[in-house]
Amino acid sequence: MATIKITAAAVSGIMEGARPNKTTYYFDDDLTGFGLYRTTGNTGTYFAEYRPVAGGAKKRLKLGRVGTLKANEAREAARKAIANAALGKDLVKERADERASGTVRQLVADYISEKEMKESTRAFYKITLAKHIEPQMGTTKGVALTRVDVQRAHSAMSKKAKYSANRAMALLSAAFVWGAKRGYVPEGVNPAAKIDRNKEEARERFLSAGEMARLGDAMREAETIGIPHKSSESKHAPKEKNRTVYGPHVTGAIRLLMLTGCRLREILNLRWSEYDEKRGLLLLPDSKTGRKTVVLSAAAQAVLDALPRVGKFVIAGHSAATEHEAPRADLKKPWAAIAGRAGLGDVHLHDLRHTFASVGAGDGMSLPIIGKLLGHADAGTTQRYAHLHVDPVRAAADAIAGKIADAIGGK
Template sequence: MPTTKLTRRNVSGLLPAAKPVTFFDTDLRGFGLRIMPSGARSWILEYRPGAGGRGVAKKRVKIGGEEMTPEAARDAAADILAGIRKGADPAAERRTERAAETIDEIAAAYMARHIETKRKASTAGYYRILLNTHISPALGSKRAVLVTRADVERWHSKLATRPDGKGGKTTANRALTLLSAMFNWAGTAGLIPDGTNPCSKIEKFAEQAKERFLTQEELARLGAALQEAETVGLPHAPSESKHAPKGKNRTIFSPHVTGAIRLLMLSGCRLREVLHLRWSEYDAQRGVLFLPDSKTGKKTVVLSAAAQEVLSALPRVGTYVIASNDPDRPRHDLKKPWAALSKHAGLEDVRLHDLRHTFASVGAAAGMSLPVIGGLLGHADAGTTLRYAHLQTDPVRAAADVIAGRISEAMNGKRTEPGGTVR
């Protein structure tokens, strides 16, 4: 093999030949410049792994392309040789990296072997949305072992500020949590080296909790809108009136629609728990619901007298309490009727889930304990109920009144005895 001192001046004079040729450096053993017949150049290093010796076959690793200067390539080669002397085998490591699974391949295995067998279908569906919309387009084709913390941080930040409105801080945090769980699972499953999670130590964005509670006046407006909707009907919007049948400018709502919304307000249940409720899960004698598969697992809901009245008034049509067009299938959602009702009641900033928040807030404001409220809502984690702690104002206000009252009396020259008597 030809040898020369690989300096800028010498390298510029080396020309391609009919076959690939490698010029090795005279100073650093194994370091060379490979020139292809096309003229393409690359810096390489040949070495014998392990203890070395002529009995060990040589290996070759590419350092970089012709954009590297001879000095930079030489320094990189020296660093690689230092690692080889400590037992590294860069060629084997790169083969492993090339053969390693991509993020998409790990995601497919994670979903099939872990999520779909151990999580609810709704959870798996949400994860697929995060994967298909946010993770796969940005990182899916990358080899998992080559993804760095910097890669994940850049992706996380871009997703939080995505201009098309499909991202946001909350979405970015949920996607990061999923990606981190995938890496942890892949390490445990042996798909990547265990403990190599580039998502670790990446700080999530602060999220603003959405807390919207209906006031007494707003509840009254919603109640009036529900009564109007199921009796005379709600008036059509101007754009809808043009297409409405002649003489019919109002839409009367099904009792199952209005009943569903009343149940959400009066029970504190989640939307899916109400829409998927079967008549067989309602014990009218004891006034409870036995939900076999809520978000937090098997759950018993104690119903108020008002909620039981709603259930008693509902026509029994098919399997589900809230009937759909198919008596054997649950209603999919309440988006359209809720949009019309909330608009008519002047509550366009209120989500259906806020009815559950309102149920809890009324209990907290009435002085009920957080464990009791958490039990009514079916919270698996007591910390989840803490969001309503600041609404427990009555006991706090009573204490404030006592303390401030005594201070005021003392300032006015009155003396309070230990038993509370003022003199």
């Protein structure tokens, strides 16, 4: 162990000298506790040594490598570390705690797996974690994450998906609140709180009668001769390339979305056992708002009755009738093709639900009746009696679905 004045010139001389046969330590003759060591591999590292106020053995805090950190920068870092120790702040312990703590990805993943929530919500959260949170800050320690880090991550996410970025912030904030209660992060620490989020505007897109007619034509084309693939922009390419025919379960799902006002997952997760043919009802055990009874119109029942029964799900997926059968994941690609063919590229599948409601509202039907048809949460207290009180609701369902069925040509 040698005592020297640690300066840039002195450090340069040490590192250029013959390699030591064992790790050699050098302490500064001005700032007690500041030093550097050189290993047999010729690596130099600055450090600060101090004794915690609470007592115990001396602790050594690595400040950085020689070459990465300048001598004067290392001196200032050592001065702060030693001063903090004198005030009772143990940086070595804090760093050890930080390393021992979980990452942001672990914190959010634990929240998703352990928190009681609907399985559909859990699935959505897993996607949000994988697509948005993990790429931006997944490897950052939970206790080290700052509000600045989160705001920057939100800005980066917003360039691709503004609304999804907001959903990611809500998930991250909830995970920190949950984690604080379990000691995973310090109490009161929530870097996702008060983040400036993107302004959201409610979507009001619904189909006109003419647009519904075009969609009906596109669906019939899809299930018969097929939707043509997009042609190449090359002048030598054929005008129309191969076509893709979509089976009855794809077009059937779209028709059911239009004729019932149901949410996408309510239709894709629908089982044949939940279809009461005699009473014309769908008895959903779980939806966004809990148990739900859907009163079916004659047009909607006609679509259901025409669908081939393959497996336990009404809308058969790739694993239909197999041992590990699962509901269809989504309708993104077929919907994009069919909607594009109908000239409705700006229409989302959820807009079909808005269309169902708008047709009813346009015909002067009461909002409570429309709310009951859609299964809105504020009508939940009357949902349990739907099977006893379906006549006026069925009349409304028939009126709405009848108009839509006429527009798309029925089936």
